[in-house]
Amino acid sequence: MSPFSALRVAGLLARRGVAVNISVRAAHGHEISKQEDMSLPMYWDRKDTPLPDIPFQKALTADQQSLKQKELGSWKNLSEEEKIALYRLAFNQTFAEMKKPTQEWKTVVGGVLIFIGLTGLVVWWQRVFVLPPQPHTLKEDWLAAQAKRMIDMRINPVEGFSSSWDYEKNQWKK
Amino acid sequence: MAHPSQLGFQDAASPVMEELLHFHDHTLMIVFLISTLVLYIIVAMVSTKLTNKYVLDSQEIEIVWTVLPAVILILIALPSLRILYLMDEINDPHLTIKAMGHQWYWSYEYTDYEDLGFDSYMIPTQDLAPGQFRLLEADHRMVVPMESPIRVLVSAEDVLHSWAVPALGIKMDAVPGRLNQTAFITSRPGVYYGQCSEICGANHSFMPIVVEAVPLEHFENWSSLMLEES
Numbered sequence: 575m576s577p578f579s580a581l582r583v584a585g586l587l588a589r590r591g592v593a594v595n596i597s598v599r600a601a602h603g604h605e606i607s608k609q610e611d612m613s614l615p616m617y618w619d620r621k622d623t624p625l626p627d628i629p630f631q632k633a634l635t636a637d638q639q640s641l642k643q644k645e646l647g648s649w650k651n652l653s654e655e656e657k658i659a660l661y662r663l664a665f666n667q668t669f670a671e672m673k674k675p676t677q678e679w680k681t682v683v684g685g686v687l688i689f690i691g692l693t694g695l696v697v698w699w700q701r702v703f704v705l706p707p708q709p710h711t712l713k714e715d716w717l718a719a720q721a722k723r724m725i726d727m728r729i730n731p732v733e734g735f736s737s738s739w740d741y742e743k744n745q746w747k748k
Numbered sequence: 749m750a751h752p753s754q755l756g757f758q759d760a761a762s763p764v765m766e767e768l769l770h771f772h773d774h775t776l777m778i779v780f781l782i783s784t785l786v787l788y789i790i791v792a793m794v795s796t797k798l799t800n801k802y803v804l805d806s807q808e809i810e811i812v813w814t815v816l817p818a819v820i821l822i823l824i825a826l827p828s829l830r831i832l833y834l835m836d837e838i839n840d841p842h843l844t845i846k847a848m849g850h851q852w853y854w855s856y857e858y859t860d861y862e863d864l865g866f867d868s869y870m871i872p873t874q875d876l877a878p879g880q881f882r883l884l885e886a887d888h889r890m891v892v893p894m895e896s897p898i899r900v901l902v903s904a905e906d907v908l909h910s911w912a913v914p915a916l917g918i919k920m921d922a923v924p925g926r927l928n929q930t931a932f933i934t935s936r937p938g939v940y941y942g943q944c945s946e947i948c949g950a951n952h953s954f955m956p957i958v959v960e961a962v963p964l965e966h967f968e969n970w971s972s973l974m975l976e977e978s
Contacts, residue, residue, distance in 0.1 A: 720881065
């Protein structure tokens with residue numbers, strides 16, 4: 575096939591919302607599910623676009639058609655069940671059903687905590703088996719001598735370290 | 749130096765660093781305000797019960813959120829430029845010191861009056877006296893007279909280094925073949941630590957800078973001693 579006719583076929587197929595490789599898959603004996611025609615109005619339940627372009631049930635049985643006829647008259651003549659039936663013809667879910675909370679957050683939080691726990695396990699294992707010993711300057715007696723030296727040297731005396739030391743009473747400020 | 753787990757700046761030891769601290773406070777406040785506002789808007793958007801959320805255009809808010817950021821940027825730029833020009837003012841240094849970066853130590857030359865030069869190597873961790881600061885102490889400090897304007901000419905003998913002392917608000921790249929000038933005045937006596945700030949090889953983390961600001965007589969005694977030693 576020439577490149578131009580292949581492009582035309584692809585263009586036509588794309589407008590119908592059908593991927594070109596669908597025909598290839600079918601030719602190889604794979605199942606294909608029904609493709610949505612994206613150029614026609616679609617129905618969907620969304621809180622922020624509350625009135626879809628088309629009703630939910632397009633094909634009506636005889637009973638449903640007679641109900642639709644009754645809807646054309648005064649709504650005072652409709653019973654409660656008929657009103658609900660008409661609603662269900664036009665819409666799939668009610669707002670209450672759309673807004674109903676799922677339990678998905680529990681799965682997410684649980685998964686996150688599990689992975690944090692696994693990471694903690696890895697970190698602990700690294701500390702025991704991989705990392706070298708800490709420098710001796712992090713021992714308590716060294717840190718104490720270091721702090722004394724920092725105070726004697728007036729390190730950060732304005733708002734920092736040494737500003738918390740009371741030089742008159744030789745202790746930390748209360 | 750910083751105390752362990754310190755998050756903020758060290759206390760300023762020079763007037764320029766004081767200005768930088770105040771500028772940082774000012775700018776950070778603006779950043780916090782904007783972040784809080786954005787976070788609030790995000791939470792409000794996510795938790796609203798309203799279903800009609802998509803307004804397609806609105807001239808008034810578009811004008812507001814274009815003009816307001818421009819105004820905020822000007823409010824940040826003006827103090828910033830003020831400090832930039834402050835740092836560049838003509839000063840009359842009492843002393844000029846050359847700080848030369850090597851792999852992996854600094855050398856200082858005081859050649860205004862006599863020919864004084866010495867190397868400054870980091871004290872290795874195993875050789876520290878109790879209480880000394882790991883990776884920060886040097887065997888010879890750059891001693892300067894306090895409260896005097898000092899000019900530092902920074903350069904390098906091999907690869908790029910950078911001479912940085914955060915408490916003085918100084919960082920100047922040491923480029924081989926180039927003289928970079930910076931100046932400072934210490935507001936108070938003390939010892940100020942810094943570290944090499946440009947990757948320069950295996951021991952880049954192990955060539956610290958130590959500036960010691962002392963009264964003039966002490967500086968004169970020190971320089972006589974150093975001259976005798978060399």
